[in-house]
Amino acid sequence: MFRKRRAPGRRRWRWAVWMLVGVLVVAAGVGGVVVWQNTYALREEKVSLRHDGKLLEGVLARPETGDGPFGLVVFVHGDGPVDATHETFYRPLWESFARAGYAALSFSKPGVGGSQGDWLDQSMADRAEETLAAVAWARSRPDIDGRRIGLWGASQAGWVLPKVAARDRNLQFVIAVSPAVNWLQQGRHNLLAELRRDGATAETRDAALRRRETTLDLLHRKASFAEYRAAAGGTGEDMTAARWSFIAKNYRSDATADLRSMRGTPVLLVLAGHDVNVDVADTEAVYRRLLPAASLKVAHYPGASHSLVDHDLERSQWRLTLTAVLAPRKLYASGFLEDQSRFVQQLNTGQGTV
Template sequence: MRRTFLTVTGLVVQLVLIVGLILKFSNITDFELPQNDQKTVSFSQGGNELEGTLIMASTDGPVVLLVHGDGAQDRWSDSGYLPLVNTLLDAGISVFSWDKPGVGASTGNWLHQSMQDRADETLAAVAALRQVSGFEQRRIGLVGFSQAGWVLPRASAQTDDVSFLVIMGGAINWQAQGRYYAAIRLEQEGKTPTEIVVELTRQAAAHRVWFGGDTTYEEYIGAERAIGQSEDRILSEDRFHFARLNFREDARRNIAGLTLPVLVLSGAEDLNTDPQETVSVYRSLLDGVHPLSQFHIVPVATHALLSANRYNYQLPDQWPLATQARFVLSGRNAFEGDVLETLTDWIANVSKGAS
């Protein structure tokens, strides 16, 4: 009995030591934020009452507003933003982010928004930030993810109060992005190239009817069920009207009007948006416009600029438990290569007005 007790005790001690070493050498603290430097900022836009958090990293450095991608995201995207946020704070860059309409402390429904609505909301956030003591004259930048690629160029065309833009995993054309996403998904499901072409052609024709026309949601549901579409692939009514609101979005015209510095970061292994199209469009429209603009395809990086060797899934809810645990322990090290250093160095360079 005593030997058994000692054996169990030894195993417990070893387990505690292993856990302690993992925590000591992990970046789990990247998911903790400095509480004493936070300020709640509220503002109104489009009939919605919105709330966010400003974290102050310095007394006079730049500040970035985080503009969400698709989905029901709270201000820190269910903690997923925190390694990035802490990296920005460590570089002396203050951060402001808010809950999307209908999420967290914000009222409304984000699925009722067009990209123009989202741009107006972003500008209202900029105006609210200007009312905070100490931020009246600071350089403000917009950092946007995925769907924000349609929001940021549109918002910056309406103000002179934004100093720079960062597009991470952005797309150019709504319909082209949908085709790219669907093609990747079909390929992962094991469809042949011929089957993929047939299905994409069917989808394109159907989408022109449902989202480019004036048919009803009930007609859409009936037609999808008639072809045997699974219920999990049929859009909710809110998502259906959201797609209709934004079906014709294309960022080219707004990109072409940009004169401020722009940093584009697209992952080479992006499964959601076409990195080649995004970077080539920005280069063709903005090359030579501002000397500080940069357009990068990051090798071995995902849609979110994480390491594609470990985190390459189309949706976060596809991550296995082991991948989630790895992300929590890795923190900022989950990002591919020196992408975060590229980001913070570029913001610091732009904020100093360096050439």
Template sequence: MKKRYKLLISILFIIMLVAGVFIYENDYAMQEKDVIIRTDQGDLAGFVALPQEKNEGVVIFVHGDGAQNATQDGGYKPLMERFAKQGYASVSWDKPGVGKSTGNWLDQTMDERAQEVEDVMEWAENQDDINTEKIILWGASQAGWVIPKVQQKREDVTASILVGPAINWLRQGAYNTTEEMKSEGKTEDEIMQVLNNDKKESDLILAGATYEDYIEETADDSLSEERYAFVQKNISADATEDIEKIESPVHIVLAENDLNVDSNETEKTYKQLLPKSQLTVRIISGVDHSMLNPALHESQILTYLSAILAPKDTLVSEEYLDYCEELIRHM
């Protein structure tokens, strides 16, 4: 009887401990609220994280590729909390067609994505609880073709933080294919064969081939018709011209082990186009494109458990979070 009692107490203690960790790790030091951001293009389901004390400015979050919701399933919240601790609100939103946002993100060009960011900025300027004296644009990956479009034309953008931004759509695709195949142990001949085939497919898309003609010519059905249309609208994306027109500070954050975006090309391009006084570049050690905690890279199960049980302290690279917070502190 005593053994059963001790076992029961032990089980209850473990349950209470796990519950306590869960509550702490999912309770962020910021005021969270859902909003509707009305624009000429439609309604966006937004998420706002407000600082609890100081009110220094606002960070506008710009998604990368894919059907992203406002917080990236909570993945943005550890970073938003860091910004809140420095007195900055964060504003993000479900992409069009995701969650309660109207429209379809696959219908957008990069110019239209940039206009969407401007619409959100203008919405934020009309909110009593958001200070827009300092507006920081934060964005990852595909946002590297969006944020420079906004930053180079808006004087009210204080600075940008670009995480793993690509420069050129086609070169980025070729780099990603090459690095992924290398990681799988493919030979140079195998890689070259795939790259040559990808080029033929890209040439068809650039030439304006219909989806039906593309399928018939290539037998590649990996793209849905909507995705094909999105690629066709944006395959010529190149950030170079927009970057060289930027006049406010740019902070580039790169991954040491990025298989998606060529960190060397990104660093070289920004350093060529912007003066030293306007640019900082930091490479985060051990991480891949996602900026997740390097200890989680090899295990989807650990990543999943971390995202649920302890996202605040274990999901995202600590070096990355510390650096982004330090950037904001000195804005």
């Protein structure tokens, strides 16, 4: 009696089915990891603020449990069209503050994420007024402790934070992440640092510095965008009229006077070891010269880039993408998130150290 042989097509079909099942199981596992890693111990509430005739849309992220009143960290963005969550980049920070009993408040910039207006129309003074309005709005809420409100800001916020703290002497603290002091000095440092990083020749560097001087001369003369384009030729194609107007409003920004005026407010200055945007040595020297030692704490992260992302991670696009999806808290330099939480916790115990 002969055994019936299975058709090869059926064997292939069953193999394909089991392969598909395996892929689905793996995908479900990865999907579960992604959901878990991107779930934060927060209660997020969409909020809005009307300021200067425009509606700003934002997020209030409170600790996962409790009725408050909570302390509050008001976020002040860096350059660019930043939404309230900074494309989710802020959420690990919000969670770190929530562990210390602090809520976080962040509004999308004008013209971004439902907020009205155009952020490129703003001066640094305009941004400071907007932040003061956000603080005043927060103080009106019963779930926020008005005595425990502080600011967190990065990069370009370095020209906004001191203005706000100089005006509102009741702020509990300021956390300044990779801030610059002088716009023009920062721009020159950034240009030279990027040229060094890219291995530019001396001739390329000198040509870039000459173009910079030409641009500064145009700004000093209040030249139009058309004049800039004519002078820049093909090298100015990435500049828009709106961006030129924004630079013209702000290129004289310098935080020195405002830093003097905010003396006594507890400050955590956060500096990265691989910062091509900001001259961190100069920033630290100025902050130490102008602010009392008792109110200033400086935290260095040698392995971090300007954004406080791990420098080695940032240099690998595939690793950066995978980390952002699978383990977003690991994007930041080691210890950074924990130190943010510890700083505000210790303010409430009178220690105030990092």
